[in-house]
Amino acid sequence: xxxxxxxxxxxxxxxxxxxxxxxxxxxxxxxxxxxxxxxxxxxxxxxxxxxxxxxxxxxxxxxxxxxxxxxxxxxxxxxxxxxxxxxxxxxxxxxxxxxxxxxxxxxxxxxxxxxxxxxxxxxxxxxxxxxxxxxxxxxxxxxxxxxxxxxxxxxxxxxxxxxxxxxxxxxxxxxxxxxxxxxxxxxxxxxxxxxxxxxxxxxxxxxxxxxxxxxxxxxxxxxxxxxxxxxxxxxxxxxxxxxxxxxxxxxxxxxxxxxxxxxxxxxxxxxxxxxxxxxxxxxxxxxxxxxxxxxxxxxxxxxxxxxxxxxxxxxxxxxxxxxxxxxxxxxxxxxxxxxxxxxxxxx
Numbered sequence: 001x002x003x004x005x006x007x008x009x010x011x012x013x014x015x016x017x018x019x020x021x022x023x024x025x026x027x028x029x030x031x032x033x034x035x036x037x038x039x040x041x042x043x044x045x046x047x048x049x050x051x052x053x054x055x056x057x058x059x060x061x062x063x064x065x066x067x068x069x070x071x072x073x074x075x076x077x078x079x080x081x082x083x084x085x086x087x088x089x090x091x092x093x094x095x096x097x098x099x100x101x102x103x104x105x106x107x108x109x110x111x112x113x114x115x116x117x118x119x120x121x122x123x124x125x126x127x128x129x130x131x132x133x134x135x136x137x138x139x140x141x142x143x144x145x146x147x148x149x150x151x152x153x154x155x156x157x158x159x160x161x162x163x164x165x166x167x168x169x170x171x172x173x174x175x176x177x178x179x180x181x182x183x184x185x186x187x188x189x190x191x192x193x194x195x196x197x198x199x200x201x202x203x204x205x206x207x208x209x210x211x212x213x214x215x216x217x218x219x220x221x222x223x224x225x226x227x228x229x230x231x232x233x234x235x236x237x238x239x240x241x242x243x244x245x246x247x248x249x250x251x252x253x254x255x256x257x258x259x260x261x262x263x264x265x266x267x268x269x270x271x272x273x274x275x276x277x278x279x280x281x282x283x284x285x286x287x288x289x290x291x292x293x294x295x296x297x298x299x300x301x302x303x304x305x306x307x308x309x310x311x312x313x314x315x316x317x318x319x320x321x322x323x324x325x326x327x328x329x330x331x332x333x334x335x336x337x338x339x340x341x342x343x344x345x346x347x
Contacts, residue, residue, distance in 0.1 A: 007123050038077070049073075054207075056328045129282060190252075193239075206329070
């Protein structure tokens with residue numbers, strides 16, 4: 001019986017482990033991956049963060065990287081692995097949690113390696129759950145290569161011809177920029193694209209965000225509500241440059257599909273050879289057999305990660321408290337808040 005079990009060894013789980021390791025509580029961090037950092041390693045090859053090391057580090061250990069040099073996904077994966085080693089965090093890998101139930105005043109976790117029990121549970125599985133792919137994708141011909149952004153690695157996975165990237169968030173933008181070098185590329189977006197430069201007066205944009213208070217804006221503040229409403233802009237100028245050069249062609253929101261073509265919101269159509277669905281993920285907590293945790297949309301009911309179920313906490317949710325709650329930049333602050341609450345709760 002552990003005092004605390006943390007599910008997930010990504011940036012959220014490791015941050016929580018860093019603080020709880022300072023206590024006398026019995027603790028274990030479990031993860032279904034076979035190596036710490038694999039969630040990052042398995043993403044597309046060219047993935048580069050737009051936050052510098054100062055804003056890509058967890059509590060207690062700075063990510064070592066040259067100033068103004070953006071970390072790659074492998075840099076982050078290796079950093080997380082080193083983080084766990086540096087602080088001797090009790091991580092057990094290859095453990096998949098199938099079901100969580102409550103028995104009396106403790107939690108029983110059914111896993112592929114048996115049952116483990118805990119008095120408190122921190123769910124730190126992050127925002128990357130099952131891919132969200134429109135149901136009309138099934139109407140497309142089997143000859144069309146379809147990949148979700150979580151399965152995309154590099155252009156070699158695609159066949160000759162054009163490619164449509166559906167979803168113009170920062171991942172979709174980065175993938176479209178890369179594919180424009182090898183394929184005729186289209187980018188489908190549901191709204192007007194907004195761009196921000198990565199650097200202003202030789203300072204990273206996140207340095208400016210920090211100075212003017214955007215990084216401190218909470219989810220319920222005026223600024224926080226506006227940021228959630230409009231979402232992130234596209235960081236950097238690469239996509240804009242490709243568009244101006246006629247290498248990435250914008251199309252409206254993808255509405256439906258039939259055989260070898262897609263239909264957009266303006267009723268225009270496009271015959272496609274390849275599609276990348278950069279359409280995000282949907283929450284999935286079916287394995288948590290606990291009452292009062294999720295709403296009808298499947299979202300966690302919580303206040304700063306504290307749920308109505310006594311002893312159950314969440315960390316790393318998008319906008320859990322601030323914009324950076326699910327990111328390297330901000331998850332440590334939420335971890336510290338929960339750490340203090342858990343100590344009070346246990347006492």
